[in-house]
Amino acid sequence: KAGVTQTPRYLIKTRGQQVTLSCSPISGHRSVSWYQQTPGQGLQFLFEYFSETQRNKGNFPGRFSGRQFSNSRSEMNVSTLELGDSALYLCASSPDRMNTEAFFGQGTRLTVV
Amino acid sequence: QKEVEQNSGPLSVPEGAIASLNCTYSDRGSQSFFWYRQYSGKSPELIMSIYSNGDKEDGRFTAQLNKASQYVSLLIRDSQPSDSATYLCAVNRGRGNQFYFGTGTSLTVIP
Numbered sequence: 001k002a003g004v005t006q007t008p009r010y011l012i013k014t015r016g017q018q019v020t021l022s023c024s025p026i027s028g029h030r031s032v033s034w035y036q037q038t039p040g041q042g043l044q045f046l047f048e049y050f051s052e053t054q055r056n057k058g059n060f061p062g063r064f065s066g067r068q069f070s071n072s073r074s075e076m077n078v079s080t081l082e083l084g085d086s087a088l089y090l091c092a093s094s095p096d097r098m099n100t101e102a103f104f105g106q107g108t109r110l111t112v113v
Numbered sequence: 114q115k116e117v118e119q120n121s122g123p124l125s126v127p128e129g130a131i132a133s134l135n136c137t138y139s140d141r142g143s144q145s146f147f148w149y150r151q152y153s154g155k156s157p158e159l160i161m162s163i164y165s166n167g168d169k170e171d172g173r174f175t176a177q178l179n180k181a182s183q184y185v186s187l188l189i190r191d192s193q194p195s196d197s198a199t200y201l202c203a204v205n206r207g208r209g210n211q212f213y214f215g216t217g218t219s220l221t222v223i224p
Contacts (some may be wrong), residue, residue: 031210043157043201043214056211090156094210097163099145102203102210106158 002027004093004105012111018079021108023091025072029056031094032074033102038087049074081112107111114139117204120213127223134188134218136202139183144207146178148187151199151217160200161187192222 005024012018023031033056034046045058047069068074078085088109092102119136126132134148145164149157161176163185164168169176175188189196199217206213212217 032208033212034215035212042216043203043212045211048209048211050209051124055209088156091211092210097187098209099205099207100210101159101162102212103146103159104149107156 002101006089006091006105006108008108009106010111011111012108013081013111015083016080017081018077019081019110021076021078021089021091021110023074023093025074025075025091025093026103028095029093030072030096031049031061031098032068032072033092033094034074034076035090035092036060036085036087037090037107043090046076068112078110084108086112115186115215116213117139117202117215119200119202119217119218122219123208123221125196125221125223128194129223130192132192132196132220132222134187134189134200134202134220136185136187136215137183138185138202138204140204140213141180141183142206143183144206145215146176146185147203147205147212148174148176148185149201149203149214150196151201154199157201163224182218189220192220194222194224197221 033048048056165177177186201217203212
């Protein structure tokens with residue numbers, strides 16, 4: 001069974017630009033969550049999508065948004081990039097039931113210059 | 114108060130010893146608990162999940178949960194140099210699949 005696939009693996013963007021990251025979950029998983037990981041803050045939850053609906057949302061500004069498609073693939077968008085958005089963005093895939101394990105993709109390393 | 118707290122370490126143990134990693138959480142209603150291992154430059158990898166009080170063993174790993182004390186631990190028996198990594202404790206309050214992570218404990222196993 002293929003794991004969670006995130007693209008691209010690396011991105012360099014300029015302040016003020018926007019970026020879109022993609023995540024394909026494990027086949028059969030309909031829950032997709034996004035996390036930001038930085039050395040100072042650790043892993044912080046951005047949002048979770050289930051069956052194309054946002055089920056949970058973390059404490060991030062509105063510049064961070066996401067969506068999920070009917071095939072469970074998810075995208076995350078960050079607009080008006082700031083230097084502080086430089087981080088590893090991780091997507092996690094979970095089975096349909098709640099309160100269960102999450103399996104992470106390899107992440108997208110975003111650098112904002 | 115942070116949702117999940119871990120001792121950041123670093124924790125060093127000799128090869129073959131038992132490594133003990135600890136975690137506390139603030140929400141008494143939390144329902145599921147997980148340990149992840151993260152090698153430098155890699156993404157977190159699930160090691161163990163535990164849902165009820167007591168011990169759960171899987172190979173060299175044992176997770177322990179005490180909901181009354183809001184405490185989760187991970188024991189690694191017969192530690193190997195390949196176990197050297199950062200170990201992340203994660204907690205789910207039961208509202209979907211939103212996880213709260215500790216900042217991780219860095220473990221080094223010395224050959």
